[in-house]
Amino acid sequence: MEYIIREIQNNSKEIENVKKFLYTQIKNEYGIGPTFKYHYDIENLVKYYILPEKNNFYISLDGNRIIGTGGIRAYDLNFDFFKDQYTKENTASIWRLMVDKNYRRCGIAHKLVSTIEEFAKDSKYSQIYLHTHRYLESGLPFWKSCGYKITLEEDDYDETTHMIKEII
Known part of the structure; x- marks a missing residue:
């Protein structure tokens, strides 16, 4: 299978297509529709991923069809248990890694993560944080x-697992 991975463009049509893809994936995986409390970054892709220099958002394409996504941005969460451990200067966080179910197990997610990690290294982050949920079949593995x-x-109700990777 041939596919490409590239940065999202600051183009309203492409941004709308990315939003549609993400919300379809969220509905399929989590059974919920758009919820600003959890999806504020999707509604503001330009603000959270395109404009900040040390942030980025990638899409995987099969022709013109979006088949995968992944975002990286400076750590901006405020979990008490990580206070003073992760900062926006030294820690990036991965967001919205999703692959269309018809394209899974083809290496797309691994390639997206590799691309994101290279961007993080180039941006001088020393580690990458993420969280996943234990109820997602392939999340932790x-x-x-x-x-x-x-x-x-x-x-918690979401079975949240927090993870880190040193990238120096």
Whole structure:
């Protein structure tokens, strides 16, 4: 299969197509529709991923069809248990890594992560944070296969697992 990975363009049509792809994936995986509380970055892709110099958003394309996405941005969460451990200067965070179910197990997610990690290194981050959910069938095994280590498993309704990878 041939596909390409590239940065999202600051183009309203492409941004709308990315939003549609993301919301379709979220509906399929989580069973919910757009919820600003959780999806504020999707509604503001330009603000969160395109304009900041140390942030980026990638799409994978099969022809003109979006088949995967992944974003990286400076760490901007405020979890008390990571206070003073992660900063926006030294830590990037991965967001919105999603691949269309018809294109899974083809290496697209690994290639997106590799592209994101290269961007993080070039942007002088020393580590990458992410969180996933234990109820997602391939979430933890995938991230572990990419070299991410569990830092905390919460006993919350979302079965949240926090992970980190040193990239220096």
